[in-house]
Amino acid sequence: MQRIDNFDHALALDHVNLEIQPGRIVGLLGPNGSGKTTLMKLAAGLLVPTGGSLRVCGQAPGPQTKARVAYLPERTYLPAGLRVREALELFCDFYADFSREKAVSMLADLKIQPGDKIAVCISGGKDSMLMAKLLQELQRHGKYPFELVFLVMNPGYNADNWKIIQDNAKVLGIPLTVFESDIFNIVAEVDKNPCYLCARMRRGYLYSHAKELGCNKIALGHHFDDVIETVLMGMLYSGKVETMMPKLHSKNFEGMELIRPMYMVKEADIKAWRDYHQLHFIQCACRFTENCVSCGGGRGSKRDEMKELIAHFRKESDVIEKNIFKSVHNINLKTVIGYHKDDWTYNFLDDYNDKK
Numbered sequence: 642m643q644r645i646d647n648f649d650h651a652l653a654l655d656h657v658n659l660e661i662q663p664g665r666i667v668g669l670l671g672p673n674g675s676g677k678t679t680l681m682k683l684a685a686g687l688l689v690p691t692g693g694s695l696r697v698c699g700q701a702p703g704p705q706t707k708a709r710v711a712y713l714p715e716r717t718y719l720p721a722g723l724r725v726r727e728a729l730e731l732f733c734d735f736y737a738d739f740s741r742e743k744a745v746s747m748l749a750d751l752k753i754q755p756g757d758k759i760a761v762c763i764s765g766g767k768d769s770m771l772m773a774k775l776l777q778e779l780q781r782h783g784k785y786p787f788e789l790v791f792l793v794m795n796p797g798y799n800a801d802n803w804k805i806i807q808d809n810a811k812v813l814g815i816p817l818t819v820f821e822s823d824i825f826n827i828v829a830e831v832d833k834n835p836c837y838l839c840a841r842m843r844r845g846y847l848y849s850h851a852k853e854l855g856c857n858k859i860a861l862g863h864h865f866d867d868v869i870e871t872v873l874m875g876m877l878y879s880g881k882v883e884t885m886m887p888k889l890h891s892k893n894f895e896g897m898e899l900i901r902p903m904y905m906v907k908e909a910d911i912k913a914w915r916d917y918h919q920l921h922f923i924q925c926a927c928r929f930t931e932n933c934v935s936c937g938g939g940r941g942s943k944r945d946e947m948k949e950l951i952a953h954f955r956k957e958s959d960v961i962e963k964n965i966f967k968s969v970h971n972i973n974l975k976t977v978i979g980y981h982k983d984d985w986t987y988n989f990l991d992d993y994n995d996k997k
Contacts, residue, residue, distance in 0.1 A: 654679055656693075753858075755785040759900075760792045760851035760859045763817070765806035767915045767922040768862035772903050773815050776860065790854055793817045794846055796839075797825030802923045809922060818854070822846050836942065848894045858898045866908040869965040870947040878943055884969040 654676045661667050669677040682688040683695055686702035695702060753759070761776055763769045773791050780789055791810070795803065810817050824846070828839045851859050863885055871885045887904040891897040903911075915922065954961040974980065979988040 654683075753779070753783075753787055753900075756787065757858055758788040758790065758854075758856045760790045760847065760854065760856040762847050762851075762859055762861055763791055763793045763806070763810075763815075764862070765793070765798075765802065765809070765923045766862070767911055767920070768864055768903065768908075770809055770813060770815070770862075770920075770922060771911055771914060772860060772862040774813050776902060777815065790818050790851070790856060791815050792847065792851060792854075792859075793819045794822055794824075794843060794850070795819060796822050796843060796846075798923075805921065805923050809920060812920070820846075820850050845893075848891060848897055852894055852897060857896060858900055860900050860902055862903055863901045864903045864906045864908050864911060865966065866948070866951070866962075868904065869951060869962055870944055872965055872969055873947045873950065874943055877947075882969065882972070 657676075657680065659680075669680065671677055679688065683690060684697055684702065689702075759776070761769075761773045763773055776789055780787060793806065793810075798806070807817070822843075824839060824842050827842070828835045831838055847859055868885045872883070875881045875883045885901070888898060888900045891899060951962055951965075977989070979986065981987065
């Protein structure tokens with residue numbers, strides 16, 4: 642097998658003949674530039690030999706062999722030569738249950754338009770930090786220009802939590818735009834539903850400040866698990882069927898739109914990214930949990946109950962969480978007792994006798 646590298650047409654690999662027996666673990670040793678990474682890329686099907694042939698598990702590299710080769714680069718980045726759609730298609734080649742059509746649909750659903758100015762709202766947790774980095778990469782490698790403002794509101798973080806946010810932003814190369822508020826002081830005096838009030842106030846502040854900065858969209862870091870938890874919470878504790886929308890127009894801030902770019906990303910994948918890079922993020926950092934810097938304080942909420950319930954479902958079946966998600970995409974209005982939209986309501990008895 643032979644491979645000519647793109648850099649000055651140097652010969653990266655020449656006459657490599659390597660056979661690894663099943664069950665053996667082999668390490669590739671050598672100085673920088675000796676072809677270790679090139680060999681792994683060839684095995685993973687990311688490169689093709691310029692001479693000779695390559696067999697992986699008795700087959701030429703392709704869709705059947707990619708599932709057997711795990712290639713994880715030393716640094717995570719999108720290939721500079723690929724457009725966003727091409728990068729998504731490359732990703733799809735590695736995952737059988739993630740089709741190219743689904744990737745293109747996700748890209749279209751995000752609806753980032755040329756000239757958009759997006760306020761990427763960063764709370765300091767793992768979700769919003771990953772979203773910020775992904776959108777930054779999308780901006781760098783996308784096919785049309787748009788602006789990003791990495792917006793952080795300091796509602797009264799203690800010194801330790803605030804330092805974690807700033808340190809993580811520096812590590813990830815994310816330039817922060819910061820403004821202050823006194824939300825934590827206000828919410829600390831509230832006895833009933835303080836978390837709900839805090840979330841509503843924070844979003845209002847973010848909308849307002851984003852609009853002052855000339856943004857037309859705000860991006861929040863909610864993920865797939867947040868969506869299905871919301872579905873269950875609505876059913877079990879509010880007696881209603883509703884979900885968290887992937888995007889919506891603001892009712893109170895004209896011309897503003899909210900988008901959730903990580904709507905289809907599972908929390909387990911976000912945690913895997915965090916743990917692989919040995920990053921530590923704050924979770925809920927309000928006055929009720931601020932003594933816990935990054936351990937995940939604030940346990941015992943209704944959302945935590947839903948997380949535990951879904952974790953139980955996941956052990957029982959690998960389709961339940963997907964079906965919770967699909968359930969709000971596949972509502973048969975003929976088989977529900979009633980529904981409403983804005984001020985209009987409907988009950989199946991309203992026209993029951995008309996359908997004889």
